[in-house]
Amino acid sequence: MLLLNPGPVTLTERVRNSLLQADLCHRESEFFDLQDEARSRLLGVYGLDGSQWQAVLMTGSGTSALESMIAAMVPENGKLLILENGVYGERITQIATQYRIAHESVKHDWMQAIDLARVTARLDAGEGFTHVAVIHHETTTGRLNDLNALGAVCRARGVKLLVDGVSSFGAEAIDFSDTSLDAVAATANKCLHGVPGVSFVMVRRSALDAAASRTYYLDLRRLATLQDARSTPFTPAVHVFYALVEALREFEDEGGLVARHERYAALAEQVRSGFAALGVEGALPADECSVVLRAYRLPVGVDYASLHDALKARGFVIYAGQGGLSAALFRISTMGAIVGGDVVRLVEGVGGVLK
Numbered sequence: 241m242l243l244l245n246p247g248p249v250t251l252t253e254r255v256r257n258s259l260l261q262a263d264l265c266h267r268e269s270e271f272f273d274l275q276d277e278a279r280s281r282l283l284g285v286y287g288l289d290g291s292q293w294q295a296v297l298m299t300g301s302g303t304s305a306l307e308s309m310i311a312a313m314v315p316e317n318g319k320l321l322i323l324e325n326g327v328y329g330e331r332i333t334q335i336a337t338q339y340r341i342a343h344e345s346v347k348h349d350w351m352q353a354i355d356l357a358r359v360t361a362r363l364d365a366g367e368g369f370t371h372v373a374v375i376h377h378e379t380t381t382g383r384l385n386d387l388n389a390l391g392a393v394c395r396a397r398g399v400k401l402l403v404d405g406v407s408s409f410g411a412e413a414i415d416f417s418d419t420s421l422d423a424v425a426a427t428a429n430k431c432l433h434g435v436p437g438v439s440f441v442m443v444r445r446s447a448l449d450a451a452a453s454r455t456y457y458l459d460l461r462r463l464a465t466l467q468d469a470r471s472t473p474f475t476p477a478v479h480v481f482y483a484l485v486e487a488l489r490e491f492e493d494e495g496g497l498v499a500r501h502e503r504y505a506a507l508a509e510q511v512r513s514g515f516a517a518l519g520v521e522g523a524l525p526a527d528e529c530s531v532v533l534r535a536y537r538l539p540v541g542v543d544y545a546s547l548h549d550a551l552k553a554r555g556f557v558i559y560a561g562q563g564g565l566s567a568a569l570f571r572i573s574t575m576g577a578i579v580g581g582d583v584v585r586l587v588e589g590v591g592g593v594l595k
């Protein structure tokens with residue numbers, strides 16, 4: 241079965257086999273070597289300087305990294321402006337609410353781009369916002385939000401930027417030299433092709449000094465301090481670390497960030513043009529989308545369940561639209577061990593359903 245959902249991804253044999261290594265005690269040096277390699281390879285994905293940036297690992301899915309980042313990076317007296325244009329932006333608002341972090345949300349229609357004029361107006365209204373949170377690739381619709389434009393707005397105002405990069409880290413450009421950028425949350429099992437169970441926050445070291453401690457298990461500063469000292473507070477998902485490290489070695493062997501971006505871009509374009517020839521249109525213009533996942537309009541007279549089931553019978557798992565979009569859209573991710581021949585068969589499958 242090939243997974244065309246936005247994580248977990250179809251594994252390569254190399255990563256799958258890496259799960260079958262020696263049993264490890266997480267208090268032995270072998271585990272800390274593994275943890276160190278994961279952390280330094282994560283820095284390497286974007287060529288980051290370890291004296292300025294730190295990769296902080298945690299056991300849990302992408303949302304745990306997101307929760308850890310939001311709970312820590314907005315200081316006790318800070319105030320967060322959350323930009324919502326999909327399910328994941330809403331999730332950040334739910335996290336901020338849960339931790340009673342002072343916040344406000346700028347809500348957009350899920351199909352809309354972030355309205356920078358509205359964001360600027362909120363930041364300039366004199367209400368003391370210290371941080372902005374945004375989703376890089378809003379997986380709800382496939383939209384890639386423009387971090388560069390937003391970073392410029394934040395830099396000009398001395399406001400710090402917190403990014404959910406869960407479905408973009410490893411495949412889309414992120415400008416870590418943007419001085420407004422304080423942290424990016426991401427996960428092992430999306431564009432990096434690991435298995436689910438480990439996620440991480442890339443955090444600017446200097447920004448950790450002001451971090452709050454609102455959560456016990458996901459306390460970012462404690463995790464950061466202990467991992468720097470070759471330690472860990474709790475039992476990590478050891479086997480998932482094996483897979484993450486192997487996936488990062490494979491990522492490097494395949495040419496790193498640029499190569500992964502290009503590979504996804506080619507697959508996404510192959511899906512787009514194949515579907516277009518069948519009359520199945522993208523929900524957003526391709527140049528506003530990530531290369532990771534795209535949303536498509538369900539053809540008239542085809543409901544999602546029958547499309548899903550027919551494709552599953554042919555070996556593909558596609559993904560539904562979320563919330564109010566579930567009746568109108570379906571989504572195709574091309575992360576993981578997917579090749580051009582798979583896309584040819586997918587397009588044939590969709591063509592078969594339409595007939």
Ligand SMILES: *Cc1c(COP(=O)(O)O)cnc(C)c1O
Binds near residue numbers: 246404407
């Ligand atoms: C997948 C995803 C998450 C996290 O999902 P988990 O199920 O917790 O791994 C968060 N944000 C975005 C943008 C995502 O695509």
